[in-house]
Amino acid sequence: MSTSTPAPPRPHAPGGPLPRKRKPGTRSPGEGRMAALLLSPTLLVLALVIAYPLISALYQSLFREESGLDENGFVAEGESFVGLANYTDMFVGESGARFLNALANTTFFTITTVTLETVLGLCLALAMNRAFKGRGLLRASILIPWAIPTAVSGLLWRWIFQSDGIANHLIGSEILWTAEGFQAKAAVIIAEVWKTAPFIGLLVLAGMQVIPEEVYEAARIDGAGWWRQLGSITLPLVKPTLLVAVLFRLLDALRMFDLPFVLIGPGKQSVETLSMLAWDESNQLRYGSASAFAIILFLYVALIAIVFVKLLGADVAGTKEVRTLRKGGRTRKAKAL
Amino acid sequence: MTQIPVLTPTETPDDAPQRKLKRRGWKTYLTYVGLAAIFVYCLAPFYWMLVSSFRRTADIFENSPIPQPFSAENYIKVFDGATLFGRALVNSLIVAGITTTAALVLGIFAAYAISRLNFRFKSVILGVIIATSMFPGISVVVPLLRLFTDIGWINTYQAMIVPNLSFAIPLAVWNLTTFMKALPFDLEEAAMIDGCTKWQAFRKVLLPLAAPGVFTTAILTFIHSWNEFIIALSMINDPNLQTATVAISKFTGATEFQAPFGEQMAAGVIVTVPLVIMVLIFQRRIVEGLTSGATK
Numbered sequence: 208m209s210t211s212t213p214a215p216p217r218p219h220a221p222g223g224p225l226p227r228k229r230k231p232g233t234r235s236p237g238e239g240r241m242a243a244l245l246l247s248p249t250l251l252v253l254a255l256v257i258a259y260p261l262i263s264a265l266y267q268s269l270f271r272e273e274s275g276l277d278e279n280g281f282v283a284e285g286e287s288f289v290g291l292a293n294y295t296d297m298f299v300g301e302s303g304a305r306f307l308n309a310l311a312n313t314t315f316f317t318i319t320t321v322t323l324e325t326v327l328g329l330c331l332a333l334a335m336n337r338a339f340k341g342r343g344l345l346r347a348s349i350l351i352p353w354a355i356p357t358a359v360s361g362l363l364w365r366w367i368f369q370s371d372g373i374a375n376h377l378i379g380s381e382i383l384w385t386a387e388g389f390q391a392k393a394a395v396i397i398a399e400v401w402k403t404a405p406f407i408g409l410l411v412l413a414g415m416q417v418i419p420e421e422v423y424e425a426a427r428i429d430g431a432g433w434w435r436q437l438g439s440i441t442l443p444l445v446k447p448t449l450l451v452a453v454l455f456r457l458l459d460a461l462r463m464f465d466l467p468f469v470l471i472g473p474g475k476q477s478v479e480t481l482s483m484l485a486w487d488e489s490n491q492l493r494y495g496s497a498s499a500f501a502i503i504l505f506l507y508v509a510l511i512a513i514v515f516v517k518l519l520g521a522d523v524a525g526t527k528e529v530r531t532l533r534k535g536g537r538t539r540k541a542k543a544l
Numbered sequence: 545m546t547q548i549p550v551l552t553p554t555e556t557p558d559d560a561p562q563r564k565l566k567r568r569g570w571k572t573y574l575t576y577v578g579l580a581a582i583f584v585y586c587l588a589p590f591y592w593m594l595v596s597s598f599r600r601t602a603d604i605f606e607n608s609p610i611p612q613p614f615s616a617e618n619y620i621k622v623f624d625g626a627t628l629f630g631r632a633l634v635n636s637l638i639v640a641g642i643t644t645t646a647a648l649v650l651g652i653f654a655a656y657a658i659s660r661l662n663f664r665f666k667s668v669i670l671g672v673i674i675a676t677s678m679f680p681g682i683s684v685v686v687p688l689l690r691l692f693t694d695i696g697w698i699n700t701y702q703a704m705i706v707p708n709l710s711f712a713i714p715l716a717v718w719n720l721t722t723f724m725k726a727l728p729f730d731l732e733e734a735a736m737i738d739g740c741t742k743w744q745a746f747r748k749v750l751l752p753l754a755a756p757g758v759f760t761t762a763i764l765t766f767i768h769s770w771n772e773f774i775i776a777l778s779m780i781n782d783p784n785l786q787t788a789t790v791a792i793s794k795f796t797g798a799t800e801f802q803a804p805f806g807e808q809m810a811a812g813v814i815v816t817v818p819l820v821i822m823v824l825i826f827q828r829r830i831v832e833g834l835t836s837g838a839t840k
Contacts, residue, residue: 245657256710263687334578354819356771358789413835462680465773482682501683
């Protein structure tokens with residue numbers, strides 16, 4: 208857990224300890240050059256696959272393929288600058304309705320799946336947070352939904368949700384799960400939660416296992432029951448881990464693509480997410496609006512990430528490691544709330 | 545806190561021990577029910593895929609829990625040739641393999657720099673690398689699709705491998721950095737005092753020590769790349785170059801009612817089985833790798 212390594216007493220250390228550095232050390236010019244050399248390939252590739260697409264999408268979103276309007280769908284030479292029209296069009300007319308629907312679907316899926324996953328994941332972790340026989344087996348089984356490719360899981364659930372499939376057989380209904388409508392949303396949510404709740408469960412379980420047993424012993428001696436222990440010890444202490452897990456899931460759910468694409472299909476109104484809409488637009492060679500949707504999705508993701516990190520203090524980069532030393536103080540604070 | 549003697553619940557000095565015991569028994573029972581429920585929850589859908597894949601086409605809609613009669617017909621058909629599924633598996637292996645290797649090589653250098661060297665903007669660079677991992681796939685795909693069309697990369701392996709690095713590199717850098725930070729610096733330091741250069745200390749001391757972390761990162765990166773869908777779907781339209789996840793999503797009959805479900809399930813099992821085997825063998829490492837970042 209502790210990542211603070213002792214300061215290397217290098218013979219040529221001239222400088223004093225640097226401010227806000229856990230590891231006081233020197234910053235010799237050679238070291239900086241070496242770091243630059245080692246990091247440059249990574250940063251170069253990331254510039255190509257992240258920075259370039261971002262800038263390129265911003266630029267392309269200001270243009271529009273003129274031939275995209277006639278339904279023949281071939282690439283035209285003419286591409287005209289339309290300013291922010293691709294963005295303003297998101298709120299008017301037929302394409303606007305499609306965008307707003309995709310935005311609503313994305314938000315709806317994100318809220319419902321992450322809420323369900325968190326609750327279920329917590330329950331999984333609580334059930335597994337004690338020694339029992341066959342723990343290894345259970346942990347392996349909990350990893351299987353996580354390891355199954357999302358595309359395969361979409362296929363698998365489409366089979367389960369067939370009109371004469373096992374789901375309808377088991378609950379004795381005749382629901383057309385994969386047809387348009389609310390049941391298609393439900394099918395996507397069920398499949399998504401199945402696949403990802405174990406992931407949250409695993410992360411939370413790992414967070415629970417670093418809570419020292421003595422804390423519980425002390426609480427028990429003080430007469431705290433199971434619920435009290437859960438509310439005053441377990442939850443406050445796993446909160447940092449849980450926040451990181453929830454943040455990961457939020458960002459992942461916002462860009463959901465594979466599952467509705469395979470389970471229900473492309474271009475279905477009831478499950479179309481922003482990713483699917485942008486993909487469909489670029490498939491129709493309307494790169495301008497596709498880029499605009501991609502930018503909006505990126506901003507949405509970035510906004511959620513920033514709000515989450517700022518408001519709730521999710522510690523993604525592990526920069527607050529030092530605080531674990533003050534966990535006791537934090538627990539007391541959490542109790543007071 | 546550490547001075548408190550460990551007491552089992554029955555030894556607590558307060559109220560009636562009998563009631564306590566009874567409650568404990570009830571709770572243990574409930575826990576096991578819960579654990580069994582988790583087991584079924586996780587495995588039942590996968591089991592259903594497995595069972596369905598071993599049915600004959602004629603009785604694919606049977607609901608018996610064991611295929612009767614047992615048939616490998618679907619597996620034979622999957623590799624028939626018309627679907628190019630074998631080819632797709634090889635493609636997946638190539639793409640995921642090269643992605644993993646490239647991400648690891650770059651990731652090891654970057655993680656070494658971040659965990660062992662002192663330089664300016666270190667936390668900014670780490671923050672940027674981590675932040676890139678939240679970049680939505682579609683925002684990478686749309687612009688690169690256009691770029692790759694212009695430079696003639698559509699329907700090539702590199703058109704999948706390069707965009708895959710957008711999620712593989714942050715994953716690798718983050719995991720490896722966490723792992724290397726946790727390794728003691730003393731040994732490298734001793735090596736350097738004994739006259740090793742930084743590079744030698746890295747190669748001969750740190751790298752062998754970090755091998756388990758590198759291996760864990762390799763497994764995670766490989767699984768992520770193997771499961772990748774949207775990039776492979778967008779960059780490739782030649783069936784000869786499709787990866788397995790895309791190939792099986794396109795295993796459809798002429799209409800929805802003719803969909804070859806048995807074959808789809810068999811293909812799904814084939815794509816998943818390597819991952820399940822990895823999970824069974826390396827579960828400890830995978831869990832460690834998944835959780836190391838989140839629980840520090």
